[in-house]
Ligand code: ADP
Ligand code: ADP
């Protein structure tokens with residue numbers, strides 16, 4: 001067995017791998033960037049080595065430094081996790097050449113599957129059904145357009161080197177083809193340094209169903225059933241489950257055979273995922289699934305497979321890397337119940353899923369009732385350098401209904417303050433009827449987006465709780481409260497005063513009259529309310545509002561107050577008298593690119609009403625994300641760029657208009 005493994009990754013997956021190593025009595029070495037010096041994975045590992053500055057290109061993608069660290073720390077193997085260098089054949093090769101074991105497949109297998117066009121050609125040769133399309137070398141736009149016509153619209157243009165949903169464009173009619181190809185190419189060139197594209201037939205009513213496979217040194221390959229990852233947004237997985245709803249024995253047999261055959265064709269060793277696209281317009285039919293790609297690594301959503309099989313996939317990876325045979329034969333792989341995984345991200349669903357950053361001032365995840373795979377703790381910072389994942393919440397139940405109910409409960413017990421997370425969006429998704437009945441397809445989220453991202457109005461109770469928190473009503477009485485002192489509020493005074501609270505960009509001056517340090521009346525939206533503290537236990541508070549009891553979690557952090565109530569996190573901010581407000585652009589109506597960069601996100605469309613300070617465009621430049629914000633309250637008149645576009649400095653991105661009074 002392996003003795004000491006270096007984990008060439010960070011975050012939840014590094015922690016996940018360390019947990020299994022520890023159980024197997026294998027020592028671990030973590031690596032970290034300066035942004036992660038105090039990260040959980042560093043604290044958990046037996047040893048840790050600094051790689052360099054925060055940007056991944058200077059740290060987690062520095063294969064040379066990682067191999068040096070492995071040698072210096074006398075590790076015998078390197079586990080790459082997912083992302084970063086996990087699918088880089090040159091890295092796998094360098095690890096092996098340095099006399100270390102790469103916990104993953106051979107460099108040749110990675111190479112064979114690394115480019116989607118080559119992988120598809122190889123799979124077709126091996127007899128695996130592949131998505132019909134064009135994989136040709138001739139990349140001239142005219143030839144590509146003619147091929148698209150032959151395939152038949154709609155088509156999907158894909159970067160052959162693509163990953164993470166990048167470099168993909170669906171085209172519905174021939175007139176749009178040339179532009180779509182050009183923009184896919186540009187994105188592919190900037191993200192992967194390879195602009196070559198393939199064209200695929202767009203599969204109708206698409207479902208993403210993938211098979212987990214494992215191969216060993218004796219060239220035995222088995223599968224560990226399927227996962228359904230059809231709940232996607234922009235080709236990125238949001239909630240995954242296993243098994244797949246509606247799966248039949250015949251379909252599973254056909255998909256399993258195809259996946260195993262594909263892995264055998266490249267002499268695969270270790271864990272891989274064979275991703276298929278399924279035409280579900282007529283249920284699951286064994287002649288309606290096609291190979292999309294093979295991911296030659298552990299998959300983000302591997303835990304749902306672990307939950308239904310009771311197996312530890314990282315343990316399997318380590319055993320196989322150490323030369324052991326597959327622990328089970330195909331017939332002996334158990335399948336029990338149902339599992340779901342939800343990806344909790346630092347992103348603002350209400351603002352076009354804008355990635356958010358910030359300190360996790362409060363983080364409470366339902367570890368008592370769900371499996372929580374996370375790489376962060378309360379107090380940690382979600383930095384702009386890496387994937388903004390906070391945690392994966394994984395649940396298991398005897399039936400799909402039971403498991404989905406467990407997920408709903410788990411999400412209702414997930415609390416994040418300090419940065420905006422997608423918890424309410426995930427909860428809304430879990431409440432969707434089509435999802436609940438198993439009628440999933442990759443368009444489900446997009447079709448229901450407006451409903452799923454709705455941010456509920458803060459109820460009066462949230463204002464009541466925020467006002468009380470602002471006044472220090474939930475603080476232990478014996479503690480001198482600097483906030484209370486700052487506001488000039490004197491305890492026990494019946495003085496009338498005004499509390500300024502901003503919520504969703506609107507500042508309200510709330511008149512308050514205090515009866516005691518736990519009882520007051522306030523006015524909100526022109527109506528007077530009486531409120532009283534009933535109970536406080538840390539962040540858990542119970543108040544009586546106009547005679548009715550309300551329980552909530554209330555967190556005060558910095559100038560913010562987050563009220564967790566009814567499945568939503570309502571954030572209130574107390575204006576800082578010393579601060580002129582958040583940084584916004586100059587009062588010009590023309591929003592220009594401040595530097596050359598890549599347009600990551602345009603969360604607004606022409607006609608959108610925005611308030612001063614709201615994000616208009618998110619750019620990536622100098623390896624950092626920059627948010628360009630509205631210079632004034634107004635309307636978006638014109639949007640002149642698209643997501644994925646590379647822009648020069650001073651390029652006109654967007655035009656604003658002042659609102660008619
Ligand atoms: P999965 O099916 O496992 O979600 P993805 O291909 O979507 O696979 O990506 C898995 C993870 O790998 C992502 O969460 C992301 O962190 C990372 N990743 C994917 N593509 C890239 C990329 N091009 N560059 C860096 N990291 C990536
Ligand atoms: P990536 O490497 O970015 O993961 P994939 O080829 O796996 O790229 O595709 C990502 C997602 O795009 C799939 O999960 C699926 O939802 C969608 N997709 C890919 N190919 C097709 C297709 N031919 N028809 C319909 N949807 C597709």
Ligand code: MG
Nearest residue numbers: 164275292293
């Ligand atoms: Mg994929």
